Amino acid sequence: LSEIGIPIVMSIKGDGVFEGADALWLNSETVILGTGFRTNDQGGRQIENFLSDLGVKTIKIQLKKGVQHLLGVMNFLTEDIIALNDNKAPENLENILLDHGYKVVRLTNEEEINNSRGMNFVNLGNKKILMPTGAHKLKECFQINGCEVVECDISEYLKAGGGIGCLTGILYRR
Numbered sequence: 001l002s003e004i005g006i007p008i009v010m011s012i013k014g015d016g017v018f019e020g021a022d023a024l025w026l027n028s029e030t031v032i033l034g035t036g037f038r039t040n041d042q043g044g045r046q047i048e049n050f051l052s053d054l055g056v057k058t059i060k061i062q063l064k065k066g067v068q069h070l071l072g073v074m075n076f077l078t079e080d081i082i083a084l085n086d087n088k089a090p091e092n093l094e095n096i097l098l099d100h101g102y103k104v105v106r107l108t109n110e111e112e113i114n115n116s117r118g119m120n121f122v123n124l125g126n127k128k129i130l131m132p133t134g135a136h137k138l139k140e141c142f143q144i145n146g147c148e149v150v151e152c153d154i155s156e157y158l159k160a161g162g163g164i165g166c167l168t169g170i171l172y173r174r
Contacts, residue, residue, distance in 0.1 A: 010050050016043035021071035021165075022063075023047060026100045031056055034070030036063035061090050071165060076123050077147055083107055085119055105145050112138045117154070120163025124150070132164055 002008065012018045019038030023031050031051055035044040048058040067073060067088050074093065075083045082097050086106040097104050112118040118135025121142075128148040131139065139149050154164060 010046075012043050012046055014042060016040065016046045018043035018047055019069050021069035024070055024074065024076075026059075026097075026102075029056055030059065030100065032059045032061065032070065032096065034061055034063045034067075034073070036065075036067060038069050059096060061093055061096070064088055064090060072119070075119055075121060075165070077105065077129065077142060077145060078123070078127050081105060081145055083119055083121075083142070085113055087113075103145075105141065107138065107141065109135075109137050112136070117158060117163030120165040122164050122168050130164055132158070 017038065017040045022034040022036075022039040022044075025031050031047075033039070033044055033047060035041055039047075044060055048060065051058050061070075063070065063073065073085050073088050073090075074097070077083050080101065081103045083105050084094060084097070084107060086108045087110060094104050094106075107113060107119060109118070112135035116135040116138075117132050118138035121129045121131035123129055126148075127146055128150065129142060130150045130152060131142070132154045133151045134155075139151070142149055152164065154167075157163075157167065
């Protein structure tokens with residue numbers, strides 16, 4: 001990262017643990033931070049304190065037991081539409097998203113979410129997403145909500161338990 005000009009401005013210390021997929025920007029002034037399996041309370045506090053020093057508000061939510069990270073619960077379809085895994089979302093999450101001006105598309109197809117990793121997509125911008133093949137109902141839902149969908153066969157990677165989002169790192173998003 002430093003070779004391409006991205007500075008490391010903070011490191012989690014002590015017993016703190018933080019997963020990048022647990023912190024998602026709702027806007028330029030607000031981050032939603034999920035704590036649970038991969039981000040503990042100590043790591044969450046360190047992130048919250050760091051962001052506060054930058055003038056950024058952090059909204060902390062406790063993820064449900066068994067949820068790996070926040071990005072597995074919500075994902076940005078477009079700049080103003082969020083796909084929400086209805087079965088794994090904490091009760092207050094949808095209201096937080098609505099309060100911040102997002103339209104929420106509630107997903108309930110556990111088969112396609114879990115087995116095909118259909119919610120583990122990457123937003124490519126301009127209402128275009130990259131998602132794994134095999135999640136036909138989710139693809140149709142995304143298209144109904146105005147997204148152009150590009151599919152990719154990641155069947156071999158699925159055997160390792162990940163998805164397309166796990167294969168990418170967001171360095172910059174407009």
